[in-house]
Amino acid sequence: MKYYDKLIFELSHPGRSGFSLPNCFEGAGADTQQTRATLGTVRGGTVSCANGGAERSEAVCGCLIPQHLKRESVLDLPEVSEVDVVRHYTNLSQMNFGVDTGFYPLGSCTMKYNPKINEEMAAHPLFTGLHPLQPAETVKGAQEVIDDLDHALAAITGFKHFTFLPCAGAHGELTGLMLIREYHMARGDSARTKVIVPDSAHGTNPASAAVCGLEIVVVKSRPDGLIDVEDLKPLLGPDVAGIMMTNPNTLGLFEKDIKEIAKLVHGCGGLLYYDGANMNALLGAVRPGDMGFDVLHLNLHKTFSTPHGGGGPGSGPVGVAESLLPYLGIPKVSGFHGNFGVMMRAYAYILMLGRENVKNAGPYAVLAANYIKESLKDAYKLPIPTVCKHEFVYDGLINDGGHDDVPGATTLDIAKRLLDYGFHAPTIYFPLLFHQALMVEPTETESKETLDAFIDVMHKIAEEAAKDPEILHGAPHDTPISRPDETTAARNPIVKA
Numbered sequence: 001m002k003y004y005d006k007l008i009f010e011l012s013h014p015g016r017s018g019f020s021l022p023n024c025f026e027g028a029g030a031d032t033q034q035t036r037a038t039l040g041t042v043r044g045g046t047v048s049c050a051n052g053g054a055e056r057s058e059a060v061c062g063c064l065i066p067q068h069l070k071r072e073s074v075l076d077l078p079e080v081s082e083v084d085v086v087r088h089y090t091n092l093s094q095m096n097f098g099v100d101t102g103f104y105p106l107g108s109c110t111m112k113y114n115p116k117i118n119e120e121m122a123a124h125p126l127f128t129g130l131h132p133l134q135p136a137e138t139v140k141g142a143q144e145v146i147d148d149l150d151h152a153l154a155a156i157t158g159f160k161h162f163t164f165l166p167c168a169g170a171h172g173e174l175t176g177l178m179l180i181r182e183y184h185m186a187r188g189d190s191a192r193t194k195v196i197v198p199d200s201a202h203g204t205n206p207a208s209a210a211v212c213g214l215e216i217v218v219v220k221s222r223p224d225g226l227i228d229v230e231d232l233k234p235l236l237g238p239d240v241a242g243i244m245m246t247n248p249n250t251l252g253l254f255e256k257d258i259k260e261i262a263k264l265v266h267g268c269g270g271l272l273y274y275d276g277a278n279m280n281a282l283l284g285a286v287r288p289g290d291m292g293f294d295v296l297h298l299n300l301h302k303t304f305s306t307p308h309g310g311g312g313p314g315s316g317p318v319g320v321a322e323s324l325l326p327y328l329g330i331p332k333v334s335g336f337h338g339n340f341g342v343m344m345r346a347y348a349y350i351l352m353l354g355r356e357n358v359k360n361a362g363p364y365a366v367l368a369a370n371y372i373k374e375s376l377k378d379a380y381k382l383p384i385p386t387v388c389k390h391e392f393v394y395d396g397l398i399n400d401g402g403h404d405d406v407p408g409a410t411t412l413d414i415a416k417r418l419l420d421y422g423f424h425a426p427t428i429y430f431p432l433l434f435h436q437a438l439m440v441e442p443t444e445t446e447s448k449e450t451l452d453a454f455i456d457v458m459h460k461i462a463e464e465a466a467k468d469p470e471i472l473h474g475a476p477h478d479t480p481i482s483r484p485d486e487t488t489a490a491r492n493p494i495v496k497a
């Protein structure tokens with residue numbers, strides 16, 4: 001255990017302070033009323049009460065906080081010097097993995113590099129200082145950002161308008177399905193209670209449909225990974241609200257029959273929902289609005305660059321075609337205008353790339369994925385060998401090193417071993433169509449050198465597995481912790497070492 005592995009509370013020593021504030025507000029007189037009002041909130045609410053003790057915080061906060069709301073005891077906060085605080089959190093951050101520290105080929109997640117200018121724009125005080133209850137005429141700049149982003153996304157996707165209320169992709173799915181339901185209800189078509197979902201779908205699709213009160217019907221994929229149109233036909237009827245599709249699908253394959261599928265679904269009176277989480281592959285090349293979809297969500301935190309590992313802030317705006325426009329304002333799935341910071345990042349990203357470079361993003365992402373896919377197929381099983389879009393799936397190793405008394409290296413072992421070499425793992429065991437699924441999505445923001453380094457390491461791991469799979473079974477060897485017992489960790493977490 002290193003000394004910084006302690007909790008910040010364990011580093012606490014009475015009387016140590018990580019900051020110093022000017023003395024001006026400590027009984028300094030009337031002219032400091034304003035200073036008190038500003039600093040009093042800060043000190044009253046945080047560290048100063050612990051450091052300064054109740055008496056001191058009384059002096060600061062006394063004028064602001066009504067008696068009945070005041071704390072009766074001193075808040076138990078760590079008392080730590082600035083250098084200890086900085087080291088503690090910097091060291092903690094280095095125990096984690098992020099796009100800023102290495103390649104992150106997590107399939108389906110589009111972990112592209114997030115330009116820092118996005119952060120600067122999102123953190124601009126003119127935006128962060130806004131209050132949701134401000135009069136509308138004082139927030140015209142923010143409204144313009146939302147309107148411009150609406151316009152840009154409409155042009156990119158081929159839809160009419162977006163609502164920015166949903167705060168994640170799954171939230172967008174729910175919103176989109178609610179819109180589909182409103183559409184059918186408005187036509188008196190209340191028997192449409194089923195939604196068709198392919199067996200390759202992301203888990204959020206059936207989950208959102210269930211939350212929306214719809215019944216899920218699964219349509220099968222063919223051996224080539226695409227929706228089986230013959231399996232779809234008998235499922236269509238007057239009880240179908242619509243179909244949810246991702247295109248390219250979760251195997252990274254373009255659903256070539258989409259025009260026929262759209263015709264069939266519309267023919268039975270259903271609508272088409274587009275899960276836009278894979279939109280990165282199509283950026284600038286094809287528009288879902290032109291394929292016959294009626295409603296879609298985008299994951300601004302994937303395709304339009306917001307750091308989102310570990311469940312960070314998201315935005316899942318929902319766009320509609322003409323037919324659903326009258327219902328767009330109905331689902332109030334979050335307060336005010338949704339997650340504005342994420343919208344600001346997407347807006348800055350689109351403006352920075354410009355029309356021409358937005359068009360390049362999709363093709364470069366596709367090129368990077370195919371480059372890796374082809375470079376490793378001598379060592380990893382490639383169940384679907386066709387040209388992929390922005391991501392693809394291997395089904396474990398060709399030679400996993402296993403024999404009668406030695407178990408072979410699994411996809412989990414490969415993923416864990418990659419961490420030793422400084423790469424984040426690809427997505428594993430998803431989609432569910434293959435037993436050893438290993439799903440790689442490099443994105444367009446990686447250099448050829450990075451892709452080559454990843455390919456080298458994946459080859460090295462394949463050699464290790466063939467020679468001595470035990471190296472892989474014990475991986476990772478070089479990370480702050482090795483393999484946690486994930487079930488116990490989830491059910492009985494010990495958050496203090």
Ligand SMILES: *Cc1c(COP(=O)(O)O)cnc(C)c1O
Nearest residue numbers: 108168169170202204275277314
């Ligand atoms: C990520 C993802 C979602 C869900 O998006 P969240 O923002 O995580 O809720 C849905 N579908 C696909 C294909 C995805 O990759």
